[in-house]
Amino acid sequence: MSSELEWIERIRRRAGLPRAGGVVVGIGDDCAIFRPRGAGEDLLFTTDMLIEDVHFHKNTHRATDVGWKALARGLSDIAAMGGTPRFFLVSLAVARWAGTRWVDGFYRGALRLARRAGLPLAGGDVARSEKLGCDVVVCGSLPRGTALRRSGARPGDAIYVSGRLGGSALGLRLGRGPAWQRHLRPEPRLALGRFLRERLGASAALDLSDGLSLDLRRLCLASKQSAAIEAPPLYPGATLDQALHGGEDYELLFTVPARKRAPAKFAGISLTRIGAIEKGPPGRVLLDGAPLAALGYDHFRL
Amino acid sequence: MSSELEWIERIRRRAGLPRAGGVVVGIGDDCAIFRPRGAGEDLLFTTDMLIEDVHFHKNTHRATDVGWKALARGLSDIAAMGGTPRFFLVSLAVARWAGTRWVDGFYRGALRLARRAGLPLAGGDVARSEKLGCDVVVCGSLPRGTALRRSGARPGDAIYVSGRLGGSALGLRLGRGPAWQRHLRPEPRLALGRFLRERLGASAALDLSDGLSLDLRRLCLASKQSAAIEAPPLYPGATLDQALHGGEDYELLFTVPARKRAPAKFAGISLTRIGAIEKGPPGRVLLDGAPLAALGYDHFRL
Numbered sequence: 085m086s087s088e089l090e091w092i093e094r095i096r097r098r099a100g101l102p103r104a105g106g107v108v109v110g111i112g113d114d115c116a117i118f119r120p121r122g123a124g125e126d127l128l129f130t131t132d133m134l135i136e137d138v139h140f141h142k143n144t145h146r147a148t149d150v151g152w153k154a155l156a157r158g159l160s161d162i163a164a165m166g167g168t169p170r171f172f173l174v175s176l177a178v179a180r181w182a183g184t185r186w187v188d189g190f191y192r193g194a195l196r197l198a199r200r201a202g203l204p205l206a207g208g209d210v211a212r213s214e215k216l217g218c219d220v221v222v223c224g225s226l227p228r229g230t231a232l233r234r235s236g237a238r239p240g241d242a243i244y245v246s247g248r249l250g251g252s253a254l255g256l257r258l259g260r261g262p263a264w265q266r267h268l269r270p271e272p273r274l275a276l277g278r279f280l281r282e283r284l285g286a287s288a289a290l291d292l293s294d295g296l297s298l299d300l301r302r303l304c305l306a307s308k309q310s311a312a313i314e315a316p317p318l319y320p321g322a323t324l325d326q327a328l329h330g331g332e333d334y335e336l337l338f339t340v341p342a343r344k345r346a347p348a349k350f351a352g353i354s355l356t357r358i359g360a361i362e363k364g365p366p367g368r369v370l371l372d373g374a375p376l377a378a379l380g381y382d383h384f385r386l
Numbered sequence: 387m388s389s390e391l392e393w394i395e396r397i398r399r400r401a402g403l404p405r406a407g408g409v410v411v412g413i414g415d416d417c418a419i420f421r422p423r424g425a426g427e428d429l430l431f432t433t434d435m436l437i438e439d440v441h442f443h444k445n446t447h448r449a450t451d452v453g454w455k456a457l458a459r460g461l462s463d464i465a466a467m468g469g470t471p472r473f474f475l476v477s478l479a480v481a482r483w484a485g486t487r488w489v490d491g492f493y494r495g496a497l498r499l500a501r502r503a504g505l506p507l508a509g510g511d512v513a514r515s516e517k518l519g520c521d522v523v524v525c526g527s528l529p530r531g532t533a534l535r536r537s538g539a540r541p542g543d544a545i546y547v548s549g550r551l552g553g554s555a556l557g558l559r560l561g562r563g564p565a566w567q568r569h570l571r572p573e574p575r576l577a578l579g580r581f582l583r584e585r586l587g588a589s590a591a592l593d594l595s596d597g598l599s600l601d602l603r604r605l606c607l608a609s610k611q612s613a614a615i616e617a618p619p620l621y622p623g624a625t626l627d628q629a630l631h632g633g634e635d636y637e638l639l640f641t642v643p644a645r646k647r648a649p650a651k652f653a654g655i656s657l658t659r660i661g662a663i664e665k666g667p668p669g670r671v672l673l674d675g676a677p678l679a680a681l682g683y684d685h686f687r688l
Contacts, residue, residue: 091489091512098493098505105525107473107508116509118473123425131475131523132677133513138479171409171420173433177523188391191400205401206409207418209521210393211435219477219511219521221433223420 107250108288112288112306113234113324114161115224126231127160127170128224130161136179136216147186149268150218151193154172156278157293158222159272163290166232166281169274171206172198174220177213194220232281232338234306239289243311243362244346246273247354249296250322253330261310263321270334276350280338284346289338295331301367301378303337309363314372317356328371403451414608415536416463416592417526427508428533428537429472430526432463438481438518446561449488452520453495459595460524461503461546461574462636466593468534468583471576473508474500476522496522503576509628521558534583534640536608538590543641543663545613546648548575548655551598552624555632565623572636579650582640586648591640601670603680612666616674619658630673 096111108126109117115128135153136142155172162169174194178187191205198205203222237243255267273291280286288307290298298315304311318327339361340346346355369376398413410428411419411476417430436456438444457474464471476496481490493507505524539545557569575593582588594601598618606613615676620629640662644649648657671678 094486094490095493095507095510095512098490105504105506107474107506110506110508111510116473116475116507120422120425120429121427121528123422125423127422127429129475129509129523129525131477131511131521132510133477133479133521134514135515137516138514144638145579170407171418173418173431173523175433177435177437177519184396187408188396188400194618195400200573202407203414204407204409205397206412206420207412207431207433208397209435210397211437213437213519214438214439215516217479217515217519217621219433219435221431221475221523223431224421270613 088230114164117231119228121346125225126228128162128165128167128226128231129221130158131219131221132157133217133219134369142181142216146187146266147199148193150282152197152269154218154220155194155197156270156272156334158220159274160225160270160291160293162222162273163274163277164232164289164336165226166230167240167283168278169203169228170199171203171220172222173206174208174218176208176210177217178210179213179216184206186267201272209245226281230281232286232289234288234290234303237303237307237309237339237361239361239363240342241287242304242342242357243313243359244338244340244357245292245316245335245360246355247274247333247335248317248319249292249333249335250327250330251319252332253326254319254322263319270332271375273336273353276336276353279350280336283346284339284340286338289336290316292333292335292337293331295329295379297328297369297376299337300369304369305367307361308366310335310362310368312362312370313359317354317357416466419427419533421530426530427527428530430464430467430469430528430533431523432460433521433523434459435519436496444483444518447570449491450495451643454494454499454571456520456522456635457496457499457682458572460522461576462572462595464524464526465574465576465579466534466591467528467640468532468579469528470580471503471505471526472585473505474522474524475508476510476520477513478510479519480512481515482520484518484655503574528583532583533571533587534591536590536592536605539605539611539641539663540589541610541611541663541665542644543589544644544659544663545615546640546642546657546659547594547618547637548578549635549637550619550621550656550671551594551637552629552632552636553621554634555628556624565621566666569634572634574636575655578638578655581652582638586642587646588642590638591638594635594637594639595633597631597681598639599630599671599678600680602671606671607669612664612670613661614664614672615661617661619656630678
């Protein structure tokens with residue numbers, strides 16, 4: 085198989101549709117949604133791996149940075165659905181080179197972000213392994229039936245992004261400076277996600293983890309629509325390519341019905357209209373009128 | 387650090403006690419317990435890794451077996467608390483050697499057990515990696531406040547095990563036959579766990595994942611008691627050492643108040659009284675009157 089989308093689609097088909105028993109949304113959105121019996125809230129679940137020499141290198145990423153980012157990725161998924169984080173679980177596969185000090189640093193980094201976002205570490209697993217790897221599960225919640233989905237975009241909806249894009253890819257290339265910090269310590273847009281759901285009435289959202297070109301394609305596929313955009317706002321020093329395909333910006337991509345209008349800023353973060361949803365082949369994205377290839381980060385591209 | 391218990395204790399101290407917000411039980415039991423707002427049920431969460439060349443080898447373990455076992459381990463934790471499984475998440479780090487066929491087999495194995503246990507696959511993550519590894523999260527549920535805990539054992543309680551022990555360790559040594567099958571495809575004791583909670587009124591329970599000697603020590607530490615046992619029932623062909631320290635039997639270890647009596651069998655599985663809880667130094671286990679070292683499987687033993 086040649087792409088992560090295909091792998092996930094294959095797994096989704098095999099898993100079948102979620103049946104009765106509380107799972108409202110299964111594979112294919114930022115989070116799975118579970119509805120506990122009798123509760124007024126839906127629970128969101130997301131899980132993300134961070135693996136040595138795939139997502140980070142021990143010589144360039146400090147333990148605290150790896151811990152922070154491991155949790156930040158899941159929190160960003162919770163933010164994309166407009167949820168409030170409730171708890172997280174950490175599975176840590178500890179390589180021989182990682183001693184007590186490294187492991188302490190890892191948890192310190194994750195727990196610093198956890199305190200800021202207000203969620204406790206509720207459990208996990210530890211094991212030995214050749215390479216270091218971790219898998220973080222985050223549970224979030226929101227009022228029943230209110231989750232922001234990828235699938236809600238309709239023709240005419242305006243397409244927005246938060247912040248400026250390409251900073252993480254730029255930082256990865258430079259290995260220093262503010263862009264590198266942005267790569268190491270993304271800030272999940274939790275307050276913005278709640279604002280989009282509660283106040284603005286966004287129609288769809290997801291977080292920019294794998295690059296605008298790939299993530300917007302995912303939103304369009306889920307919503308069965310096309311999109312026409314212009315260049316997104318660039319992180320200072322970043323190229324258009326980095327902004328379109330770079331990934332790991334962890335900003336939010338969202339759509340807003342035509343009759344509503346997003347403010348220019350929310351809590352200091354710019355919100356920029358970059359285009360509109362259009363009727364057309366599901367998943368097609370046009371940039372300045374020309375087809376945009378989905379070149380964002382894909383583990384399984386051949 | 388020299389043991390997994392020490393690592394977990396260290397992480398637990400750093401994480402702090404779970405505060406308000408729904409987490410009723412954090413690190414230190416088979417599952418974390420989360421209480422959704424307004425719900426009549428508590429939710430159980432457990433996460434377990436299965437890593438190439440640590441927990442399995444690609445030349446001896448088929449993909450379907452790895453998938454089955456990856457889920458079985460989590461289901462066994464749910465069983466130990468008396469819960470009903472509700473959904474699971476799979477994070478899969480795919481090594482280069484593992485193609486579409488292997489990945490298909492992995493999910494087929496996990497989903498076969500999932501269908502039998504009645505829970506859907508709700509989501510997960512996929513990534514590339516050098517070695518194959520997976521992390522499975524299982525969510526279970528039970529009526530509010532009724533979870534079987536490790537900490538509930540009191541002096542005078544009888545100590546029981548289900549089934550016969552040492553089969554998995556024997557199978558690992560032989561690499562064939564029924565004991566090997568038992569190693570590859572453990573059967574989580576879900577119905578038994580619910581029986582212990584709903585009908586028998588067991589005072590404490592956990593699943594035998596790392597060996598009786600280590601797991602009974604954990605139960606005694608959590609309950610702040612000692613235990614005195616005799617030899618457990620042996621799997622045909624297994625040694626006493628394999629039964630005491632072998633691990634991965636995934637039977638249930640549980641305690642029952644003196645006034646109650648467990649049946650000799652439940653659904654074809656023998657329930658055997660192997661001793662009693664006693665007042666004494668927390669965590670001490672005596673076998674036929676002599677101290678029993680906790681030699682069960684420990685990733686972090688030096």
